Amino acid sequence: MRRAGVVVVGGGPAGMAAARAAAGCGVAVVLVDAGPKLGGQYHRQYGPADGDRFAEALPEAVEHLANATVWAVEPVAGAHRVHVRVGAVDDPSRVGRVLETRALVLATGAYDRALPFPGWDLPGVFTAGAAQALAKGQGVAVGDRVVVAGTGPFLLPVASSLVAVGARVVEVAEANAAVSGWAARPAGALAGWSKTGELVRYAGVMARHGVPYRSRNAVVAAHGSEWVESVTVARLDRDWVPVPGSARRVEVDAVAIGFGFTPQMETAVAARCRIVDGFVEVDAAQGTSVAGVFAAGELTGIGGADLAAAEGEIAGLAAAKRVGAVVDPPLRAMAQVRSGRRFAAALAAAYPVRAGWRGWSRDDTVVCRCEEVTKGALLRAVERREVGAVRSLKLVSGAGLGLCQGRVCGRNVAELAGVEDAAAFARRPIASPIRLSELAEE
Amino acid sequence: MRITVDGEEVEARPGQTVAGVLLGKGVKAWRTTRGAGRPRGLFCGIGVCFDCLVRVNGVPDVRACQRLVAEGDDIRSQAGAELPS
Numbered sequence: 323m324r325r326a327g328v329v330v331v332g333g334g335p336a337g338m339a340a341a342r343a344a345a346g347c348g349v350a351v352v353l354v355d356a357g358p359k360l361g362g363q364y365h366r367q368y369g370p371a372d373g374d375r376f377a378e379a380l381p382e383a384v385e386h387l388a389n390a391t392v393w394a395v396e397p398v399a400g401a402h403r404v405h406v407r408v409g410a411v412d413d414p415s416r417v418g419r420v421l422e423t424r425a426l427v428l429a430t431g432a433y434d435r436a437l438p439f440p441g442w443d444l445p446g447v448f449t450a451g452a453a454q455a456l457a458k459g460q461g462v463a464v465g466d467r468v469v470v471a472g473t474g475p476f477l478l479p480v481a482s483s484l485v486a487v488g489a490r491v492v493e494v495a496e497a498n499a500a501v502s503g504w505a506a507r508p509a510g511a512l513a514g515w516s517k518t519g520e521l522v523r524y525a526g527v528m529a530r531h532g533v534p535y536r537s538r539n540a541v542v543a544a545h546g547s548e549w550v551e552s553v554t555v556a557r558l559d560r561d562w563v564p565v566p567g568s569a570r571r572v573e574v575d576a577v578a579i580g581f582g583f584t585p586q587m588e589t590a591v592a593a594r595c596r597i598v599d600g601f602v603e604v605d606a607a608q609g610t611s612v613a614g615v616f617a618a619g620e621l622t623g624i625g626g627a628d629l630a631a632a633e634g635e636i637a638g639l640a641a642a643k644r645v646g647a648v649v650d651p652p653l654r655a656m657a658q659v660r661s662g663r664r665f666a667a668a669l670a671a672a673y674p675v676r677a678g679w680r681g682w683s684r685d686d687t688v689v690c691r692c693e694e695v696t697k698g699a700l701l702r703a704v705e706r707r708e709v710g711a712v713r714s715l716k717l718v719s720g721a722g723l724g725l726c727q728g729r730v731c732g733r734n735v736a737e738l739a740g741v742e743d744a745a746a747f748a749r750r751p752i753a754s755p756i757r758l759s760e761l762a763e764e
Numbered sequence: 765m766r767i768t769v770d771g772e773e774v775e776a777r778p779g780q781t782v783a784g785v786l787l788g789k790g791v792k793a794w795r796t797t798r799g800a801g802r803p804r805g806l807f808c809g810i811g812v813c814f815d816c817l818v819r820v821n822g823v824p825d826v827r828a829c830q831r832l833v834a835e836g837d838d839i840r841s842q843a844g845a846e847l848p849s
C-alpha cells in the first residue's frame with residue numbers, strides 16, 4: 323500500500339478542480355475516476371475520439387487512475403483507506419489497489435431522479451442524463467422521436483444534445499413553470515446565474531428546430547409491449563395532479579425523464595460523513611464531519627458545474643493544507659461558492675418535485691425496478707406491518723434490495739410509504755458492487 | 765474492430781461502450797428481468813441503475829452503459845440478473 327498525499331474520488335468539475343488545486347501547492351495527488359476519460363457529467367468527452375484533453379492538461383503531481391472504481395472507504399487510525407478496482411468495467415480481471423491518505427476529497431457527483439409512471443420500465447424510457455451521456459459520449463441518439471420531460475433547466479441541454487445527434491425532439495414537458503420565464507426576466511430569482519447565457523443558447527437551438535416547450539406538462543404514462551411506442555402527456559395542476567381531460571397521446575420511440583438529481587452518496591456514507599437533508603454537510607473549507615474527509619460538487623448540493631468546480635478548488639486546498647502545504651485562502655472561489663449556493667437555493671425553490679407524482683403510478687406499476695416491486699405491493703406491505711424506518715421498509719417490501727441498492731427507487735419508495743429518512747437508503751455496505759471472486763482477493 | 769453481438773459480427777470503434785454499439789444499431793433491449801421476464805435495456809446511462817446488464821465474454825452482469833468494447837468481444841443478451849458470481 324502506498325501512502326498518497328491527497329486522494330480525490332471523482333473526476334468531474336469538482337474532483338478535477340480539487341486535484342489541480344492540491345497539486346498546485348506541491349502535494350502529490352491521486353485522482354481516482356470510474357470513467358475512461360476525465361470530465362464527469364458536465365464535461366463528458368466523446369468516447370471514440372483520441373486522447374483525454376483534461377488528463378493531458380493535469381499538473382505532473384497528479385496521478386490519474388482511469389477506469390478505477392472506489393468500492394469501499396475504510397476509516398483507520400488518523401487516515402482513510404480507499405479500496406479501488408482498476409480495469410475493464412465489472413470484469414473479474416480488474417486489479418485491486420488500496421490508497422491510504424490523511425486527506426480524502428470526495429467528489430462523486432449525482433444522478434438523475436426518475437419518478438415512476440405506468441410504463442416507465444419499458445425499454446425506450448431513459449433518464450435525461452442517459453440521453454445526454456449517450457449523445458455527448460457516444461454520439462448516439464436514444465431515439466428518432468423523443469419527448470423530454472421532467473423539471474428544471476437541465477431539460478434544455480438534453481433537448482439540444484438530442485437535436486445535435488439527429489433526433490427529432492417532439493416536445494419538452496416541464497412540470498413546473500417555464501424556465502424561459504426567469505431567463506428572460508433579468509430581475510428574477512436566478513438573475514446573474516452564470517448559466518443564463520448557456521440556457522438562452524439552448525432555447526435558441528430549440529426555437530430553430532421548432533421544439534415546443536410546454537410548462538405544467540408531464541409524461542404520465544408510456545405505452546408499448548416490448549418498448550415505448552407512445553406516451554400520454556397531461557397538463558398538471560400546481561400540485562402535479564393531471565388535469566382531467568388534458569391527456570394527449572404522442573407517438574415517440576423514446577422518452578427522456580429527469581426530475582432533478584440525487585447525490586452519489588456511497589463513499590461519503592462509507593466514510594461516515596454526516597448527512598443533512600440528503601446531502602453531505604460541509605463547513606466553509608468543504609470539510610465534512612469527519613476529520614480528513616472533504617466533499618465537493620453535487621454531493622453537497624445541486625448547483626451545477628461552476629459551483630462544483632469552485633467547491634473543488636477549496637476542498638483541494640484544504641486537503642493540501644491538512645498534509646502540510648502552505649496555502650493562501652481561495653477568496654475568489656469562496657465568493658463563487660457563496661453566490662453559487664444562493665442560485666442553487668433559488669433553483670431548488672423554482673423546480674421542486676410536487677406530491678401529485680404519487681398518483682401517476684397505478685397499483686401494478688413497478689416502483690423498484692430491480693426487484694420488480696409494484697406500488698400496490700409496497701403499500702400493502704406498509705399497511706400490514708408497522709414500517710417506520712427505511713431498513714424495515716426494505717426488508718418488508720423488498721424494494722431497494724436489488725443490485726442498484728435503492729439508488730433509483732429509494733427516495734420514491736420512502737415518499738410513497740411515508741417514511742421520513744429517505745437518505746438512509748444511501749447506507750450501503752459496498753459503494754459499488756464487486757464480484758465475489760474480487761472480494762475474496764481483497 | 766470486430767465484435768459479435770448474440771453471435772452476429774458487428775463493426776465497432778475503440779471508445780464505444782457496449783450500450784453505444786447496441787443502441788447505435790437500433791437494439792433497445794438486451795436483458796429480461798428475473799421476475800416477470802420483462803425486457804430491459806439502458807436506463808440511467810451512467811452506471812447507477814444496473815438495468816443494462818449484459819454478458820461479455822461469458823461473464824454475466826456487466827453494465828453495458830459503462831463497459832468499453834474490446835477487439836473480439838463476445839456480447840450476449842442475458843436473462844435475469846445472475847449475481848452473485
Ligand SMILES: Cc1cc2nc3c(=O)[nH]c(=O)nc-3n(C[C@H](O)[C@H](O)[C@H](O)COP(=O)(O)OP(=O)(O)OC[C@H]3O[C@@H](n4cnc5c(N)ncnc54)[C@H](O)[C@@H]3O)c2cc1C
Binds near residue numbers: 354430432450619754
Ligand atoms: C448523466 C448526467 C449528465 C449531465 N449532463 C449535464 C450537462 O450536460 N450540463 C449540465 O449543466 N449539467 C449536467 N449534469 C449535471 C451535473 O451533475 C453537474 O453539472 C456537474 O457535472 C457536477 O459536477 P461534479 O464534479 O459534482 O460531479 P460529476 O460531474 O457527476 O462527476 C463525478 C465523477 O465521479 C465519478 N465517480 C462516482 N462514484 C465513483 C466511485 N465510487 N469511484 C470512482 N469514481 C466515481 C463519476 O464517474 C464521475 O466521473 C449532468 C448530470 C448527470 C447525472
Ligand code: FES
Binds near residue numbers: 808828829
Ligand atoms: S443504464 Fe443504468 S447502469 Fe447502465
